[in-house]
Amino acid sequence: MAGGSLAAYLAVAASVLVLCLAACSAPDRDRTVDLIGQDWTAAPGVTAGEDGLHVRATDRRIVQQDGSGGQPNPPLQLYGTHLEVDGDFSVTATIADATGAASLTLYDRPPVVADEFRIEPGSVRLTLRGRDLRVTVHDGSLPDDPTRPRPVYDQQVTLADPAAPLTVSRSGDTLRIASDGETVTAPELGDVFTSGQVWLGLSGEGGSFTVRSLTARALDGGAVSAVDTTRLTVPPARDGLQALAARQRPDFRVGAALALGPLTADPEYARAALSEFGSVTPENAMKPQHLSPGPGVYTFEEADALVDIARRHGMDVHGHTLTFGEALPRWMQDLPTTTEADRRASATALLDYVTTVVTHFRGRLASWDVVNEPFGVDQGTQLRHNVWYRVFGPGYPAVVSRAVHAADPDVAQYVNENGADVPGPRQDALLALVTETNAQGGHIDGVGLQAHVYDLSTDRIDGDDLTRSIDRFAGAGLRVRISENDVTRSEGPDAQAEQYAEVFAACFRHPNCVSYTTWGVDDRYNWWVAPDGRLRQGHDLLFEQGRPTLAHRALRSVLER
Structure with missing residues (x-):
């Protein structure tokens, strides 16, 4: 139905929203949950006050590797309260004092947030801007282009009366939007809400x-x-990877890169992540575009939640990452560097960012990737001319390292790079960079060797070569982390498991390799964009649909020998 024809039926306030959704069936007809009184401290942009929840714009976005694009990444309540529903239910909100667009979103489950895109789950979003109401619905199906998800329903209405309530109800396959008891639109939406949960987003x-x-x-x-996800607790597995490793090397950490969404929404993911591993690397939550979407604006909430969960489970946290040529918010990408005055002002802004972030997490992290992928993904040996290089010059790693040490002298510092796992020019360049950084007053303690194996014919890592590499860095007084290991299954699970075991064994058996991390937990959340632009699911990790893979058993076999 067109927006103009809806006006005859609507008398809707930008100040009052009543949302009613129907799901399955269960008892407890009139139970009411006061959501205002729940814990909202981990919801980005939301602050609780005596008069309700104050919501500010965060403008969080996800950019492409080259810094282009900017898919919206609106926040939601992941570490706090969400709803479990069985049967018909309603959610009622009263919104006031809007100085811009105000959005309330009900999600069927948290979105999957990857490096460069976000996969939208089933959701209903209501956005008020003055007298205009926009209703956007996603059905949770996989998009052709994940950076431009298309809603299955998108309706905008000009509101007649800003004092009347709005009702949204779902019954079966139909979502009804009504005002004063009159239905104004009723699209057939299929299975938008199927999980029995409702997650809340305010932006x-x-x-x-x-x-x-x-x-x-x-x-x-x-x-x-x-349901309060801040109480999430999973006991460690007696025969988990970390427990088995600790019997031989008590200080060695077996870790995984984790995301907060599946950790709080998927019990199988949480069980694997928190019972098997002994350290956490945030997949995205500590990258600059997620921590500081605007100059002087910080959204630490999701990263803080990951740190809180990890520390409660006795796990170390490795910060990822401070300086990076990718995952930069637009304000950081656009810092001026033309003149000396420009560079001085931009240097102040960048160092303020580093100091603020490191100080915020001081005492809670074991280590940081102070510099991430300084040579980039093209396997070259020259420093990338990112904003850090343009502002500080080729000595930027030393500048940042000194700032990190000043803010937290106890946190271990690493330079993390891909393609330097085996001897060669790339490794030579990494060792030279770290050596020069420390000669300039830096405090780099070690290197992270990512160990991504995307193609076994070209990327395969020989265990003996890796051992020689660790020896080489040890000779320079540097520790080594295997920081982002994942292995393709394109040549079958046996070949994948063999490569996993070879990399893990070389690290675990070398006293100077202090930790091993795999880049992700479960292939359920392992998505990438193929060269043809299509979304594809990877099969590179230790768990699939909650079940250990042959690769997981291969790591166990190394620890049980």
Whole structure:
């Protein structure tokens, strides 16, 4: 139905929203959950006050490797309260004092956030801008282009009366939007909500707003309850990878890169991540575009949640990453570097960022990737001319390292790079860079060798070569981490498992290799964009659909020998 024809039916306030969604069936007809009173401290951009929840725009976005694009990455409540629903239920919100666009989103599950894109789950988003209401619905199907997800329903309405309530209800396959009891649109949407959960997102654009009240209530024999993910606890597995490793090398850490969304929403992922491993590397939550979407604006909430979960489970946290040529927010990419005055001002902004971030996490992290991929992904040996290089010159690693040491002298510092796992020009360049950085007053303790094996015919890592590489860095007084190991299954699970075991064994058996991390946990969340632009699922990790793979058993066999 066109926006103009809806006006005759609507009398909707930009200040009051009533959302009613139907799901399955259960008892507890009238139970009501006050969502305002829940813990919102980990929701980016949301601050609790005496008059409700104050929401400010964060403008979080996900950029491409080359810095282009900027897919919106609106925040949601991952570490706090979400709803479990069974049967009909309603969510009621009162929104006031909007100075820009105000959005409330109900998600079927958290989105999958990858390096360069976000996969939208089933969701209903209501966005108010003045008298205009926009209703956007995603059904959770995989998009052709993940950087430009297309909603299955997108309707904009000009509101007639900014004082009347709005009702959104879902019954079966139909989503109904009504005002004053009159249905104004009822699209057939299929299975938008199937998980039995509802996750809440509050986000602003170009201003702020206040949520005066927010409640959930069971309707028509349904049930609704609040789930607090801040209480997430998983006991360690006696025969998990970390437990087995600690019996031989108590200080050695077997880790994985983790994301907060699946950690709080997927019990199988959480069980594997928190029972098997002894260290955490945030996949994206500590990259610059996620920590500081605007100059002087910081959204630490999701990273803090990961740190909190890890520390509660006795796990180390490795910070990833401070300086990087990718994953930069637009404000950082656009810092001026033409004149000396430009560079001085930009240097102040960048060092303020480093100091703020390192100080924020001081005492809670074991180590940092102070410099990530300084030579880039093209396997060259020249420093990338990223914003750090353009501002500080080729000595930028030393400048940043000194700033990190000043903010947290106890945190270990690493330079993390791909393609330097075996002897060759790339490794030569990495060793020279770290040696020169420390000669200039830096405090680099070691190197991270990523050990990505995307193609076994070209990327395969020989265990003896890796041992010689670790020996070489040890001779220079540097520790080694295997920092991002993953192995393709394109040549079969046996070949994959053999390569995993070869890399892991070389690290574990060398006293100067202090930790091993695999880049991800479960292939359920392992997605990439193929050269043809299509979304593809990878099969490179130690778990698949919650079950250990042959590669996982290969690592266990190394530890059990």
